[in-house]
Amino acid sequence: MIRFESVVKQFGDNVVLDHLDFEMAAGDRVTLIGPSGSGKTTILRLLMTLERVNEGVIWVKGSPLSHERKGERLVPASEKHLRKVRRSIGMVFQHFNLFPNMNVMENLTEAPVHVLGRSKTAAQERARELLAMVGLSDKETAHPTQLSGGQQQRVAIARALAMDPDILLLDEVTSALDPELVADVLDVLRRIADTTDIPMLIVTHEMNFARDVSNRVLMFDRGRIVEEGTPQQIFTDPKEERTRKFLDAVIAGE
Numbered sequence: 001m002i003r004f005e006s007v008v009k010q011f012g013d014n015v016v017l018d019h020l021d022f023e024m025a026a027g028d029r030v031t032l033i034g035p036s037g038s039g040k041t042t043i044l045r046l047l048m049t050l051e052r053v054n055e056g057v058i059w060v061k062g063s064p065l066s067h068e069r070k071g072e073r074l075v076p077a078s079e080k081h082l083r084k085v086r087r088s089i090g091m092v093f094q095h096f097n098l099f100p101n102m103n104v105m106e107n108l109t110e111a112p113v114h115v116l117g118r119s120k121t122a123a124q125e126r127a128r129e130l131l132a133m134v135g136l137s138d139k140e141t142a143h144p145t146q147l148s149g150g151q152q153q154r155v156a157i158a159r160a161l162a163m164d165p166d167i168l169l170l171d172e173v174t175s176a177l178d179p180e181l182v183a184d185v186l187d188v189l190r191r192i193a194d195t196t197d198i199p200m201l202i203v204t205h206e207m208n209f210a211r212d213v214s215n216r217v218l219m220f221d222r223g224r225i226v227e228e229g230t231p232q233q234i235f236t237d238p239k240e241e242r243t244r245k246f247l248d249a250v251i252a253g254e
């Protein structure tokens with residue numbers, strides 16, 4: 001479904017991902033953990049095509065994301081290819097990033113209509129289903145500034161799903177929220193995990209959430225996977241000293 005094949009990403013001399021190999025199957029929910037600067041967000045940004053690989057190839061559903069085919073060969077993706085493949089990846093950011101001058105319904109239908117070419121009626125119908133799923137059916141005509149941070153983030157989740165993406169990327173989606181708003185957002189994501197089979201790749205420090213939603217946890221350090229397992233195994237019986245130290249530090253900071 002998703003495959004990183006020997007991916008290298010560097011910024012100047014800083015090698016952030018060092019020949020990274022990793023795969024996600026359909027229906028996988030994977031949480032990435034690891035110290036600050038270990039490359040977690042870079043992985044999401046590569047999938048979002050906001051960054052380009054230096055070496056290696058990223059595949060989505062058997063097609064290259066980072067590259068395109070020229071006959072038998074793979075060549076680095078053109079901007080046109082990236083614009084096209086970007087549609088299949090849904091991302092929710094820490095800071096919501098809703099369109100401020102559009103109401104909730106417009107936020108949800110803009111890209112399905114203008115990028116995917118759906119009819120306005122079909123896009124609105126799908127948007128209403130998604131608003132019901134995130135518990136905001138009564139906010140269709142509200143503008144982002146009239147919503148709490150938690151409500152804005154739930155709209156952002158619905159907006160990502162409105163594109164029917166192949167994968168949903170969640171980057172620290174609760175870390176900009178007031179503590180009392182976190183639970184609602186996590187509950188919505190738990191419900192989506194329970195009621196859909198969309199693959200999710202999650203970066204979070206909310207270990208309970210990771211335990212509830214994901215079936216695999218990958219521990220990163222310096223651009224490499226140092227340990228991988230089920231949430232149960234990684235959180236209760238980590239094998240690697242680096243994982244243990246990292247989890248102790250997260251728990252101490254909570």
Ligand SMILES: Nc1ncnc2c1ncn2[C@@H]1O[C@H](COP(=O)(O)OP(=O)(O)OP(=O)(O)O)[C@@H](O)[C@H]1O
Pocket residue numbers: 011014016034035036037038039040041042043
């Ligand atoms: N656009 C960029 N230009 C230069 N260096 C970058 C850029 N983006 C990321 N980096 C560097 O890449 C490394 C990995 O960053 P990344 O944000 O992927 O880590 P992270 O594991 O997500 O950390 P955090 O938990 O703090 O978000 C860091 O050393 C960072 O400084």
